[in-house]
């Protein structure tokens with residue numbers, strides 16, 4: 001049950017997806033991806049019945065239900081509500097041509113930080129689905145090494161890579177992990193948005209949007225039209241694609257770094273890493289860690 005005001009907003013929102021109502025009792029009907037919407041003219045105590053049908057029905061209904069409970073124009077908070085509404089994952093927005101970004105290496109003592117933004121058009125969706133693209137944490141390294149070469153032949157992406165010596169330097173200059181990530185995401189997204197200005201932009205949220213933008217206050221150019229989503233890699237194909245490309249680059253990079261030192265660097269920041277770090281320092285000296293590890297990590301204190 002939705003208010004008249006929500007009904008109007010809803011009709012506006014579905015715009016081109018509105019279809020011919022099948023009965024005179026229907027205010028409007030719409031057909032979106034995975035859901036059909038039927039809004040009825042009849043009202044009971046100011047509320048209209050709206051029917052959602054299809055695989056995405058409950059999801060879509062929840063989004064509107066939430067909007068209906070947000071402030072109205074009278075109390076001047078509508079803009080805020082609409083801004084929030086835009087941040088909601090909606091099936092409709094989900095299937096627009098989209099750019100998504102994600103990062104890797106931030107929890108690993110050894111190795112660089114890599115941020116990737118990927119552009120996924122509607123036409124790329126079947127290929128990516130077929131390859132099984134999903135949150136990179138759900139995929140084995142072997143699977144990622146297998147599918148990403150096929151993905152990057154088709155999908156446009158932008159990648160930034162921060163090697164360890166540079167990372168350690170910017171940390172000494174007063175950056176923290178979040179400000180580094182914010183600057184890298186911003187740059188990647190700007191690069192890709194310039195090539196695909198029509199795409200909607202998603203980011204796997206790692207900081208509150210206000211905090212994210214505060215990290216960027218000294219940047220020359222900042223992309224502001226971003227839909228932030230925590231767990232974005234499991235909600236949006238573009239973020240999932242960015243996450244697998246980033247993971248792939250990280251794995252390949254660690255392989256090369258290993259070859260350079262004739263070893264295999266362990267990932268993560270656990271006990272195995274501590275043990276390996278001690279051996280590495282014995283062999284190559286403490287200073288060499290600056291080139292292969294994030295020296296502000298707690299692992300350093302155990303050396």
Ligand code: MG
Pocket residue numbers: 102103204
């Ligand atoms: Mg992430």
